[in-house]
Amino acid sequence: MSLFKFIANKDQKPIRIDKFLIQSIPNISRNQIQKSTHSGKILVNQRIIKKNNYKIKPFDIVIAETISTPVLDLEYRNIIEEKIPINILYEDEDIIVINKPAGMVVHPGFGHKKGTLIHGIKYHLKNFSHQKKFPPRLGLIHRIDKDTSGLLLIAKNESSQKGLFQQFFYKTIKRKYIALVWGTLQKEKGSITGFIGRDPKNRKRMILFQTPSKGKYSITHYKVLEKFQNITYISCHLETGKTHQIRAHFKYLGNPLFNDSTYGGNQILMKKKFSKKNIEFFNKCLKILQRQALHAICLSFIHPNNKKKYHFTCPIPEDFQNVLQQCKKQQLLEKN
Incomplete structure (x- = not known):
C-alpha cells in the first residue's frame, strides 16, 4: 500500500476525485482508485468518500491509500540481485537499518541499471531472509541522494512496510x-x-x-x-x-x-x-x-511489529x- 496527500490549490476547477487522483498519482489506474474508494481508503477533509463522482474544490485536503502501481511492481521484480557490500547497522525479521556510503545510488534509474543499493538488498533478502515473498519496492521506505551518506530504513515484509509508510505519512519518523x-x-x-x-x-x-x-x-x-x-x-x-x-x-x-x-x-x-x-x-x-x-546522522521510529521506539545514529564519514x-x-x- 502507498499513502498520498494532496491539497487542491486555490485555482482548482471542480473535477471528479478519480480524475484528480489519476492526474496526481503516477502510474495509477482507474480500477485501483475505484478499489480504494470502495474500501473507504479515500478521504477528503477527513471524511471518507464512497463515490468517485465527488467533485474536488479549492483547498480540499485529499488523503488516498492505494495499492502499489503495477508499473513499479514490474520494475522492481525485474531487478537482478547483486552481491554488493551493505553496511547493516541493525536487522530483525521485519526491518533493516543501513548506513549508506556516499557514492552509492539507492534506486536504479537512467545511467544506473546495476550496482545500486536495491540490487544489493534483493540479494540480501533472497539469501539471508526467511521471507517467502519480497515486499513491494523491495522494502524501500525512503531514499537519500547518491552523494549523501547516512541512515536508510528498509522493510522486509509488506506488513512492516505499510506500518513504516504510515509513520512517514503522519510525520512520526524523525530524521x-x-x-x-x-x-x-x-x-x-x-x-x-x-x-x-x-x-x-x-x-x-x-x-x-x-x-x-x-x-x-x-x-x-x-x-x-x-x-x-x-x-x-x-x-x-x-x-x-x-x-x-x-x-x-x-x-x-x-x-x-x-x-x-x-x-x-x-x-x-x-x-x-x-x-x-x-x-x-x-x-x-x-x-x-x-x-x-x-x-x-539520526533516525527514530516506532518498530512496526513490537511497537517499541528505536533510535539510531551513525558515525560522521x-x-x-x-x-x-x-x-x-x-x-x-x-x-x-
Missing part, C-alpha cells in the same frame, strides 16, 4: 541530518518553507517556489552547530521529505551546501572577499570532500570529518 553550508546564516536556528518543484531551466535541479501550484509543500528546520570562516556547520530536521529538499532549501537562502555541484556549492561563495591563503584553504577542503556535505577538523584548525590559526 536528522548534518551539513556544511557556504557563508553565515542570519539566524542561529530557523525553518525554511516553500513549494519544491523542478527547475524549468535545469531539470536535474529542484527549486523553491512560494506558490502551491508550482510544487509540493516542504519544510526544513535547522540549527547552527558551529561557525567557521565562510562555512557554517548545521543540523537539519526534516518535517517533509521531498527530492533534494535540504539542498534546494539552502540554495534558496543563498547558502548552498559545501561542494554541491548541482546547486553551485562547488564554487567558493564571496570569493573576492578572501585572501589567496583563504582561497587555497577552501580549495583544499573541496578536494577532501568531493561531494555535497550532507549526512543523515571520514571525508566530512576531515573537513570539519580542517575548519576548526583554520579557525584557531585565524584567532592566533
Whole structure:
C-alpha cells in the first residue's frame, strides 16, 4: 500500500476525485482508485468518500491509500540481485537499518541499471531472509541522494512496510541530518518553507517556489552547530521529505551546501572577499570532500511489529570529518 496527500490549490476547477487522483498519482489506474474508494481508503477533509463522482474544490485536503502501481511492481521484480557490500547497522525479521556510503545510488534509474543499493538488498533478502515473498519496492521506505551518506530504513515484509509508510505519512519518523553550508546564516536556528518543484531551466535541479501550484509543500528546520570562516556547520530536521529538499532549501537562502555541484556549492561563495591563503584553504577542503556535505546522522521510529521506539545514529564519514577538523584548525590559526 502507498499513502498520498494532496491539497487542491486555490485555482482548482471542480473535477471528479478519480480524475484528480489519476492526474496526481503516477502510474495509477482507474480500477485501483475505484478499489480504494470502495474500501473507504479515500478521504477528503477527513471524511471518507464512497463515490468517485465527488467533485474536488479549492483547498480540499485529499488523503488516498492505494495499492502499489503495477508499473513499479514490474520494475522492481525485474531487478537482478547483486552481491554488493551493505553496511547493516541493525536487522530483525521485519526491518533493516543501513548506513549508506556516499557514492552509492539507492534506486536504479537512467545511467544506473546495476550496482545500486536495491540490487544489493534483493540479494540480501533472497539469501539471508526467511521471507517467502519480497515486499513491494523491495522494502524501500525512503531514499537519500547518491552523494549523501547516512541512515536508510528498509522493510522486509509488506506488513512492516505499510506500518513504516504510515509513520512517514503522519510525520512520526524523525530524521536528522548534518551539513556544511557556504557563508553565515542570519539566524542561529530557523525553518525554511516553500513549494519544491523542478527547475524549468535545469531539470536535474529542484527549486523553491512560494506558490502551491508550482510544487509540493516542504519544510526544513535547522540549527547552527558551529561557525567557521565562510562555512557554517548545521543540523537539519526534516518535517517533509521531498527530492533534494535540504539542498534546494539552502540554495534558496543563498547558502548552498559545501561542494554541491548541482546547486553551485562547488564554487567558493564571496570569493573576492578572501585572501589567496583563504582561497587555497577552501580549495583544499573541496578536494577532501568531493561531494555535497550532507549526512543523515539520526533516525527514530516506532518498530512496526513490537511497537517499541528505536533510535539510531551513525558515525560522521571520514571525508566530512576531515573537513570539519580542517575548519576548526583554520579557525584557531585565524584567532592566533
